[in-house]
Amino acid sequence: MSKQTDDFFKNIISHAKEYGFVFPSSEIYDGLSAVYDYGQLGSELKNNLKTYWWKSMVQLNENIVGIDAAIFMHPTTWKASGHVDGFNDPMIDNKDSKKRYRADQLIEDKIDRYAKDGKTDKAEQLQKELDDALNADDLARLKAIIEEHNIVCPISGTKNWTEVRQFNLMFATQMGAMADGAEQVYLRPETAQGIFVNFLNVQKTGRMKIPFGIAQIGKAFRNEVIARQFIMRMREFEQMEMQFFVRPGSELEWYTRWKETRLKWHLALGADPAKYRYHDHAKLAHYANAAVDIEYEFPFGFKEVEGIHSRTDFDLKQHQEYSKKKMQYFDPEINQNYIPYVIETSIGLDRLFLTVLANSLVQEDLSTPEKQDSRVVLKFHPAIAPVKAAVLPLTKKDGLPDKAREIMAKLKLDFNLQYDEKDAIGKRYRRQDAIGTPFCITVDYQTLDDDTVTIRHRDSMEQERVPAAELGRIIADLVSWNNLLEKLI
Ligand code: GAP
Secondary structure, eight states: OOHHHHHHHHHHHHHHHHTTSEEETTGGGTOOTTOEEEOHHHHHHHHHHHHHHHIIIIITOTTEEEEOOOSBOOTHHHHHHTHHHHOEEEEEEBTTTOOEEEHHHHHHHHHHHHHHTTOHHHHHHHHHHHHHHHHTTOHHHHHHHHHHTTOOOTTTOOOOBOOOEEEEOOEEEEESSSTTTOEEEEEOSOSHHHHHTTHHHHHHHTTOOSSEEEEEEEEEEOOOSSOOTGGGSOSEEEEEEEEEEEOTTOHHHHHHHHHHHHHHHHHHTTOOGGGEEEEEOSSOOTTOSEEEEEEEEETTEEEEEEEEEEOTTHHHHHHHHHHOOOOOEEETTTTEEEOOEEEEEEEEHHHHHHHHHHHHEEEEEOOOSSOOOEEEEEOOOGGGOSSOEEEEESSSSTTHHHHHHHHHHHHTTTSOEEEOOSSOHHHHHHHHHHHTOOEEEEEOHHHHHHOEEEEEETTTOOEEEEEGGGHHHHHHHHHOTHHHHGGGO
């Protein structure tokens, strides 16, 4: 990271904390590694992002329905899905610093360093060696690569490494009151399996016809070996996943469609398209016949925000085998029974949240020849802004607060608002800019005469005078979901 991007990333983290978006979990006890709490504005923003996703999936598509499955699932689920045996990261410890690392990440960091130093050939060669070792699940080879390329522990600076071992990322706990008779269960590492095990329930009760999708938003848990970069890699996080069930043979056509649809969804939020790119998976999971990541250019480089995977019939087939229940669909159009193929779209809500913060946070220079000035603004799309408008009496006297409260009482039935009468009006505008409130409604002396107010627009800082009676309609138009959703169809 350059100094500039490093500073920008630090600004995002401190702004998120200062204004009540994201706090370290249980901070009074010095926090818990890679676990975060969303504050009063963060939870609003997160809810709005969920609503945007849910509406785009469930409301806009007649053939997609949503569910809310439990976090705990029968333990055999994870055997069938392959997570018990295969959901591992290769880890390695440095014996001097006692720090634990992901072996593949240590090597990737070295590749980045080679590339930065202009040693492109070396970077490409090392990437190939890493891919080969990972494809072959060859842990001894990973250790050898680390030694051959003189990779040292960033803390101790030594090469005193342990062997590379596999580390399962699932959190396990006991279900049942008595430890003896208790059954080991897992905190789900992905929400997708809750959809697969309910495939027939939803298909039958919803009379769904293929192609159709099941969407879900919920928490997932992974005991990441190395958790880093704020809310990028967490141990408790949230996913928004949709499994789209299709006729075998048509999956690649649907894969291409979902790939395009999902990128369009991200871009509708207003980011610079150059900040996004597709990254095809070089190494496909054994059950996938196509997979791509949508990557966003974070301050620390392009990283995955969402994955689109063509998962064939792997999961349903596995559940059929382990549960001994038929996972078939009868397709009346071709008069055949089959296990459907699946296209999955899987986005991390916390990563999306970080892209939105990174995209929206700007420091604007407002200096004039007479005066130096600047402001910090979160330029959220109005539909996802945590607070839609602030109601501000120009002064604290002469009945202006009463009038402002009267206006607020009506508007709050429809919108999340803030009321603020403290400090000079300019200072209050800046406070709202910093939390991304798109509109400020100012009640002044003229309001008492003719029942008009000013609306100040966050991005242009322009003000217009409108009748107070019109406010509900005006704000509704400006913050409507319609403004986002219409870009998707
Ligand atoms: N069902 C497929 C699946 O879970 P994944 O690529 O492992 O695929 C999907 O995860 C998305 O979940 C990622 O694109 C990322 O946005 C998010 N994600 C995964 N691990 C995460 C973590 N430790 N912290 C935050 N988000 C994570």
